[in-house]
Amino acid sequence: MKFDIAKCGMCGKAFIGVAGLRNVCENCRDEEQALYKKLRKFIRDNPGQKLTIEDAVSLLNVDERKIHHLVDSGLVQLVKSKKFLELFDETYGNPSRSKEDFR
Numbered sequence: 001m002k003f004d005i006a007k008c009g010m011c012g013k014a015f016i017g018v019a020g021l022r023n024v025c026e027n028c029r030d031e032e033q034a035l036y037k038k039l040r041k042f043i044r045d046n047p048g049q050k051l052t053i054e055d056a057v058s059l060l061n062v063d064e065r066k067i068h069h070l071v072d073s074g075l076v077q078l079v080k081s082k083k084f085l086e087l088f089d090e091t092y093g094n095p096s097r098s099k100e101d102f103r
Helices: 026-045 053-060 064-072
Strands: 003-007 014-018 076-079 084-089 094-096
Touching: 026 053, 026 064, 026 076, 026 084, 053 064, 064 076
Parallel strands: none
Antiparallel strands: 003 014, 076 084
């Protein structure tokens, strides 16, 4: 296992982590998961609603950098000319556009 110095995508601080794994420091892991769950719930509960990064920032009252981190980590992806957010379906490797897409 190789260790590397990385920059946390949530808070911006440097930390030592395992090379190749997600770039979140130990202090921000719980916050990242909570933010993802809130965003995932909103997207699932509102299928068809076009949600921009700016909408997510306003809705969740968080720093824009944290939403970009979720996109950069692959937890959420930008679609439609990189303007709207959608969940990434880990099972099928493609965006899920409605509740019916989740199993």
